[in-house]
Amino acid sequence: MSSSHAKAVNPNDVTLPQTHWLRKIPVTAIVLGIVCLVAALALALGNKDKVEALQWSFHTSYIYFLSMALGSLFFVLVQFATRAGWSVVVRRFAENYAATLPVFAILFIPMLFGFHSLFHHWTSEEAKSDVAIQAKAAYLNEQFFTVRGIIYVVIWSVLGVYYYRNSTRQDTTADKQITFKLQKTSYVSIALFALSVSFCAFDWIMSLNPHWYSTMLGVYYFAGSIMVVYALMLLTTFAVRGGTKMGNYISTEHIHDLGKLLFGFNVFWTYIAFSQYFLIWYGNIPEETEFYAMRSLGEHGAHWLPWSIALMVGHFAVPFLFLMSRHIKRNPLLIGLGAAWMLVIHYVDIHWLIRPNWQSELNHFGIFDILTLVGIGGLFLGTATLLLTRKSLLPQKDPRLAESLAFENL
Amino acid sequence: MSQKQNLYGVLAEFSSASAIYHACEKVRDKGFKHWDAHTPFPVHGLEKAMGLKPSIVPWIVLVMGLSGASGGMLLQWWINTQAYPLAISAKPFFSWQAFVPVTFELGVLLGSFGAVFGMLFINRLPMWYHSLFRSARFEKVTDDKFFISIESRDPKFDATATSKMLTELGATHVELVEQ
Structure with a gap:
């Protein structure tokens, strides 16, 4: 009923103005990203320890930004699978992020070069006399690992590009059949997504410690990924609303809903994180408890205990209380702050998952982490912004656009 | 008049x-x-x-939810350390990890009671007749x-x-x- 609702989209409002600051981002970010990665490589080359440090930093940053692209892909798939109306005005942002997945397919190659330092536990000489590792050898071997990795990145790249291509094609053709086609594809895609993300978490995170196993780790990585996507989309919305007329279309109601989902999936992450801890704590089997022991007990654990506590407080307690209020979720500044915080704490989570597995003096947040974060982050955000500048900012011919424009929380 | x-x-x-x-x-x-x-x-x-x-219903839910959660934790603390301590898997009598599910469930249960019955109360329901x-x-x-x-x-x-x-x-x- 409120008169503030736009009834239809003016095509001039939904392209980024020529002078908008975001138009400068793609070139800047991609160049900066490549410079940082080359600089990191130049710093490391020639020193065996530093090369190893770079490989661990690169792996951490890669898994971090990959989770955003994967979360975006899941968001897009779910919107189509559920025939969601409310989300149409913000869906294009997620489509852009998901369409950067081919970049991650290319960035997967360095992981193969770093293979022996990252996954040395199950490739080294000692592993040959380790019964537990030998029992897994049919799965944990270099050839199969490489093949699986290629399958994952191909699935993601194809899906990301497929949804982006079709959705942007609808902007010009206004063909409703595209929506139905993408909806039909989404069901199979979600199954492929679920399997590939779970197994990628097993391969790229869990196998860093070859003795430890947790069937929940796949869901754990997935939960963090979909949580962080809402933070990313909120910040994207604010970046795009300034200096354009997009504020007429993406209203406080949509911000509120993204905030609710951010809150909800953060609680989901907590639920999964606690469930994993709870079962391992109860079972008390050495191969399983090792994961938490090395993050909280002894000399090694003493270094990681602050990170573990930071996650409990900063990933659950504080955001849970902060994001609960309706007033905060409807205030752009406050929910923006909350979203930025979740991006930071998600990095803490990924770092905490990966790095305790590396036994080294050099294992602390350092220059290689900063360079690879800016490097991969620059390539990821630069590519996504490039896609953002090239097409309409929202799916302007989507059959459910009117429903999304009229959306209101009760 | x-x-x-x-x-x-x-x-x-x-x-x-x-x-x-x-x-x-x-x-x-x-x-x-x-x-x-x-x-x-x-x-x-x-x-x-x-x-x-x-509406003030969110505040009712908050108070009820917190009472449920703290009541649940207190109940389990009392049972496991005061009333009937049992050694389970050599874990401490007060093992907060084991108490989280019940604490969580009671928090949710009382919170949702607060939402439903608080809403009914504020709406003065059930009401047999309205003019x-x-x-x-x-x-x-x-x-x-x-x-x-x-x-x-x-x-x-x-x-x-x-x-x-x-x-x-x-x-x-x-x-x-x-x-």
């Missing part, structure tokens, strides 16, 4: 959502306190047009008509003047309803 005592209020019928929306804005601006709008479906933004304050059901036309509220009722206990209420005002606001039919 006796007529005023027996009077519940005045009931005005509107034929569209936008008509009642704008009428509500006027009634709100005139400063009426004891009045309500009745519609066959949720009309977006009507709470703003009526000037309703946010507005005296009006035959009011049956249309579940079909295609929209109503505003202003109660006689409102300080600004005056049977004649308020009826006239509602007619001027676009009501298609105005009637007085007895207690």
